[in-house]
Structures are given as structure tokens and as C-alpha cells.
Amino acid sequence: MKIVILGYGKMGQLIEKFSMKRGHEIFLIVDKNNRESISADDIAEADVAIDFSEPAAALDNIHLCFEANLPIVVGTTGWYDHLDEVQSICEDENQTMLYGSNFSIGVNVFFHVNKLLAKAMSPYKQYDVQVEEIHHIHKLDAPSGTAITIAEGILENTSDKTKWVNDVIGEGEEVIPKSDELLIESHRIEEVPGTHTVLYSSEVDQIEFKHTAHSRAGFALGAVVAAEWVQDKKGFYQITEMFDFM
Numbered sequence: 001m002k003i004v005i006l007g008y009g010k011m012g013q014l015i016e017k018f019s020m021k022r023g024h025e026i027f028l029i030v031d032k033n034n035r036e037s038i039s040a041d042d043i044a045e046a047d048v049a050i051d052f053s054e055p056a057a058a059l060d061n062i063h064l065c066f067e068a069n070l071p072i073v074v075g076t077t078g079w080y081d082h083l084d085e086v087q088s089i090c091e092d093e094n095q096t097m098l099y100g101s102n103f104s105i106g107v108n109v110f111f112h113v114n115k116l117l118a119k120a121m122s123p124y125k126q127y128d129v130q131v132e133e134i135h136h137i138h139k140l141d142a143p144s145g146t147a148i149t150i151a152e153g154i155l156e157n158t159s160d161k162t163k164w165v166n167d168v169i170g171e172g173e174e175v176i177p178k179s180d181e182l183l184i185e186s187h188r189i190e191e192v193p194g195t196h197t198v199l200y201s202s203e204v205d206q207i208e209f210k211h212t213a214h215s216r217a218g219f220a221l222g223a224v225v226a227a228e229w230v231q232d233k234k235g236f237y238q239i240t241e242m243f244d245f246m
């Protein structure tokens, strides 16, 4: 495959490495410094684009790929307020896009089991549930996209909580959730690649369900595999559709 890399930071550079390892060609690298000079014609001959840029840049990059009729895999988080709008354009214009808040196999298994756990815990009202995420200090968005997906999985499977609220520890006033609000606590610590925990706490015990990324390799490899999976498809996909859990 001929791959366009959109965003050549920590993830973009790993995407290049894993793409080449899997026998793909890097067609073009687009970063902040050359983005303005890139038009749809420059990327139209590629097979797929992979975007790991910034929350404020992802939407524009998606539109560029749609204009070029180029399938796009979006790993960038923090732009999900525009998801419905992008899905409509993708479907109306017969374009191809796959997005995911987390491309690692481990987290996708975690997403699945998180829903089962929420369902299992649902009758036991003595437990209160909370999500915690820890990331590096450079992260631009909070809560993490992964934490949002985890929270949505819990909200779908419990009647006790109606929405999530976010508290970035050390920033602003402490957020005290109401009883129907699911707290996502965000911590920004040094160079942590990404740790997510779901906690169910009662007076007598606590369940901790945790995923720890040791590096970004799992995210990058997953995104390249997703690009291979989606490049000959049409339509709007989520990473979860690539997995077939029982």
C-alpha cells in the first residue's frame, strides 16, 4: 500500500516504521510545517492515509482525504464532537473512514470486557464506578479518547449513571460528581504512554480493571493493520468493527 502519513510526531514516526516493516511504501508525510501547501491532488494517487495529528487539525485532514477520494484511518482524539457530521459526509459522499480512540489489541479486548463487567455489576448498587486515565504531560485533550470510549461502554450497560464528567487533577476546581454522573479522573504525569483503570468501590471492597500501555508500539501497529483492513472498503467504520469477540 502507498500510505500518506498525516502528523509526523510521536505516533506518525512509529506509523512510518511499522508501515515499512509490513512492506508498505510511504507516499507522503504531511506535518504542520507543510500542511498548508498540500492539496487533494497531491495525495489522490495513494491507497490510504493515517492521521495522528492534533485535535484541532483532524477535521480538516479528514476533509482533505474525502476530497481526494482517499480512505483515511484517524487515530487523533479530541475532535469527537464532530463525529456525526463526519459520518454523514462520509456516507453521503461514498467515502471511507475508520476511526478509533485506541488501536491496541489489548485495549480493544478491554473495551469488550468493560461492557460485560458493567452489566455484571449493574444489580449491585452498593458499588460506585469511576474511570481513571493517566497520560504524559504533552497530551492536548482530556479526558483521553480511550477513557471516553470506556465511559460510554459503562453508560450503555448501567441504569445508575446518565453521563460522564471529567476532572483533570491539578487543574481548576475539584469536580465532585453527582450520583448519576460517571467521573473520569485525568492525570498528566511525565511520559506515561497511557494507563486506564475502571474502579468499582463499595464499603467492603474494590474491583480494579486496568490496562497499561508499556509503549506506543501497540497503537501504531494496530493503526497500520486497520489501514490494511479498510483500504478496499467503502463507508464509515470504528476500530471495534475489526474485532469479532464472542
Ligand SMILES: NC(=O)C1=CN([C@@H]2O[C@H](COP(=O)(O)OP(=O)(O)OC[C@H]3O[C@@H](n4cnc5c(N)ncnc54)[C@H](OP(=O)(O)O)[C@@H]3O)[C@@H](O)[C@H]2O)C=CC1
Residues within 6 Å of the ligand: 006, 007, 008, 009, 010, 011, 012, 030, 031, 032, 033, 035, 052, 053, 054, 055, 057, 061, 074, 075, 076, 077, 078, 100, 101, 102, 103, 104, 216, 219
Ligand atoms: N487512537 C490511538 O490509538 C492513539 C491516538 N493518539 C492520538 O493521536 C494524536 C497524535 O498523538 P502524538 O503523535 O502522540 O502527538 P504529537 O504531538 O507527537 O504529534 C502530532 C503531530 O501532528 C502535527 N500536526 C499539527 N497540526 C497538523 C496538521 N494540520 N496536519 C498534520 N500534522 C499536524 C504536529 O506538528 P507540530 O509538532 O509542528 O505541531 C506533530 O508533529 C493525539 O490526538 C493522540 O491523542 C495517540 C496514540 C494512540
Ligand SMILES: O=C(O)C1=N[C@H](C(=O)O)C[C@H](O)C1
Residues within 6 Å of the ligand: 077, 101, 102, 135, 139, 143, 144, 145, 146, 147, 193, 194, 195, 219
Ligand atoms: O495522546 C496519547 O498519547 C494517547 N491518546 C489516545 C487517547 O486519547 O485515548 C490513546 C492512548 O491512550 C494514547
